[in-house]
Ligand SMILES: [Fe+2]
């Protein structure tokens with residue numbers, strides 16, 4: 001079992017993962033509107049991943065005897081003026097998720113809630129990967145500096161993401 005407080009925080013995080021999916025959907029839509037279908041594909045895949053992360057929390061909350069309460073999802077950022085801005089926003093969002101995972105872990109530790117500590121380990125690694133892949137793309141985009149040929153090649157590469 002978990003405390004009411006821990007269950008509430010887990011539920012909040014379930015909702016935050018869905019908000020992440022919503023942010024990535026908006027980023028995908030922006031990239032599509034700019035005819036960069038590889039970038040758009042990358043963010044659609046990212047949105048699917050965030051939904052899956054949310055569902056990991058959904059399953060875990062059930063397993064811990066809690067009940068998932070889906071909350072209203074706020075409007076994501078929909079106005080972008082460059083791909084660099086999109087990826088910087090994505091990195092910023094991932095950093096917020098990482099902080100939330102660490103805070104959850106701190107709470108689970110305070111309560112000696114071993115199943116939750118164990119459950120969150122996967123997310124600690126996942127966040128490190130997510131932040132690093134965003135940083136890699138930002139590094140490339142800064143090098144490309146708006147050059148069409150560079151953007152075209154990166155679009156092809158991101159379009160091949162599984
Ligand atoms: Fe996530």
Ligand SMILES: [Fe+2]
Pocket residue numbers: 020050094097130
């Ligand atoms: Fe993520």
